[in-house]
Amino acid sequence: MSSSVVAYTFRHIPPLIHRSLPSLFCRHPPCTVLFKSSSSSSYCGLLNPCYFTGNSLFRRMERFWAGGSVNKNKGMVEHLQRYGIIQSKKVAEVMEAVDRALFVPDGSPAYEDSPMQIGFNATISAPHMHATCLQLLEKNLQPGMHALDVGSGTGYLTACFALMVGPQGRAIGVEHIPELVAMAIKNVEKSTAAQLLKDGSLALNVGDGREGWPEFAPYDAIHVGAAAPEIPKPLIEQLKPGGRLVIPVGNIFQELKVVDKNEDGSVTVRTETSVRYVPLTSREAQLRGY
Numbered sequence: 001m002s003s004s005v006v007a008y009t010f011r012h013i014p015p016l017i018h019r020s021l022p023s024l025f026c027r028h029p030p031c032t033v034l035f036k037s038s039s040s041s042s043y044c045g046l047l048n049p050c051y052f053t054g055n056s057l058f059r060r061m062e063r064f065w066a067g068g069s070v071n072k073n074k075g076m077v078e079h080l081q082r083y084g085i086i087q088s089k090k091v092a093e094v095m096e097a098v099d100r101a102l103f104v105p106d107g108s109p110a111y112e113d114s115p116m117q118i119g120f121n122a123t124i125s126a127p128h129m130h131a132t133c134l135q136l137l138e139k140n141l142q143p144g145m146h147a148l149d150v151g152s153g154t155g156y157l158t159a160c161f162a163l164m165v166g167p168q169g170r171a172i173g174v175e176h177i178p179e180l181v182a183m184a185i186k187n188v189e190k191s192t193a194a195q196l197l198k199d200g201s202l203a204l205n206v207g208d209g210r211e212g213w214p215e216f217a218p219y220d221a222i223h224v225g226a227a228a229p230e231i232p233k234p235l236i237e238q239l240k241p242g243g244r245l246v247i248p249v250g251n252i253f254q255e256l257k258v259v260d261k262n263e264d265g266s267v268t269v270r271t272e273t274s275v276r277y278v279p280l281t282s283r284e285a286q287l288r289g290y
């Protein structure tokens with residue numbers, strides 16, 4: 001497991017830095033923050049505008065979590081509901097049904113609102129990012145619909161998608177590190193989505209997600225769990241009219257984009273929030289640390 005990429009959230013900022021630097025840079029909601037330990041790296045938390053977020057909601061959440069009282073998946077979901085990140089019953093039910101502890105490395109604080117290293121310079125996103133993406137895609141994850149999860153990593157979000165689209169739908173994960181796909185399959189086999197994997201409505205594949213997964217296109221929902229320098233064309237092409245793509249775009253400064261394909265085939269793009277994800281890149285670049 002590589003140790004070069006470390007995932008941090010706001011509360012990990014050393015208090016001195018936290019106090020001495022203004023929180024002017026970002027007024028956005030909570031975001032996934034990555035921090036690379038090498039000082040020569042571009043993954044420096046100090047360059048991230050959201051590292052010093054002044055978002056008061058997030059601060060209230062941070063205080064709550066710091067109390068260490070969240071030790072159950074249900075408790076994690078309730079807090080995300082209380083702070084308005086989970087807004088719908090369906091997303092709450094699905095996140096309650098898929099126990100996050102099955103998807104994080106052994107011994108990790110599974111219910112903390114923090115991204116965590118999973119090896120191979122990858123992370124599992126923080127619960128608030130998973131919840132945000134599920135909310136943004138909810139209408140496109142109705143029973144029977146097709147969903148694609150690019151950069152499926154641990155398989156957590158693919159499992160959530162599978163429960164939402166049900167046995168008549170399709171939830172397809174694409175991940176370019178074979179070892180992570182093998183791990184994700186084991187994770188899902190222990191989860192409430194196991195039967196869907198067995199029956200084939202949930203599948204986890206090895207591949208370059210920048211090419212999408214044409215076999216089950218077009219998709220009602222596409223999620224990308226890694227930041228692309230620009231929106232990959234194949235993903236737009238594989239989106240159904242009426243479909244939605246949620247994708248982080250950018251390098252050091254990244255934004256979560258919501259791309260809607262209209263019924264006439266035209267595309268509307270809006271920015272949801274600032275975020276920090278690992279890059280959507282080649283396997284080689286990722287394994288050598290980008």
Ligand code: SAH
Pocket residue numbers: 122123124125150151152153154155156157174175176177180207208209210225226278279280281282283286
């Ligand atoms: N959403 C997942 C993982 C997020 S980390 C989770 O929360 O568990 C981003 C993932 O994207 C990593 O697992 C990384 O290996 C993968 N990735 C990066 N570039 C990729 C590419 N070109 N094709 C497929 N997967 C990619």
